[in-house]
Amino acid sequence: MEISAVNALTYEEFVELFGNVVEKSPIISAAIWSHRPFKDLTDIEAHITEFIHSLSDSGKEGLLRCHPDLAGRDLQSGTLTRESREEQSQAGMTALDSAEILLMHRLNSEYKERFGFPFIICARLNNKADIVRRLSERLKNDRAAERELAIEEVKKISSLRLHNIVLSGIQTKL
Ligand code: GUN
Secondary structure (H helix, E strand, O other), X not given: OOHHHHHOOOHHHHHHHHXXXXXXOHHHHHHHHHHOOOOOHHHHHHHHHHHHHOOOHHHHHHHHHOXXXXXXXXXXXXXXXXXXXXXXXXXXXXXXOHHHHHHHHHHHHHHHHHHOOOOXXXXXXXXXXXXXXHHHHHOOOOHHHHHHHHHHHHHHHHHHHXXXXXXXXXXXXX
16 A cells, blocks of 8 residues: 555545554544655654653553453453454464463453553564563563553554555555
């Protein structure tokens, strides 16, 4: 998909296509649409980053809370977004044995208890072992450091989602 085609999208089309680039946060695509025309994908990404960085600490934490747990209830009940399901599957979260599921549940609960938001890591860039290791390690951080680390992971996830939409066949819908 050429950037000129992205720039030609109506507001509704733009939000339909990019609304889940940041998990369950279509307000971000709704906001950045006004910055058209975009120069390229890097430009779109810069506007997403600018929006996220402009949020207060509680706004950033709200954004983090829009994410489902890795190997959590939404995965078990089939209610993940398509993007999250694909990412979790790629990271091996859909192929855990029962002991691994229990371990993920215990670590996710401990993490949410400590920080008040779910553990987020760019699942496409990490395998099962990395995820368990990083989840255990990051539990030792303080809340402010963890909030910033999690926001950096959200930016990596959204960058990969954005590139996937523009460079793959998803655009044929429009
Ligand atoms: N990493 C990539 N996608 C996701 C997601 O949907 N949730 C969490 N917690 N981490 C992710």
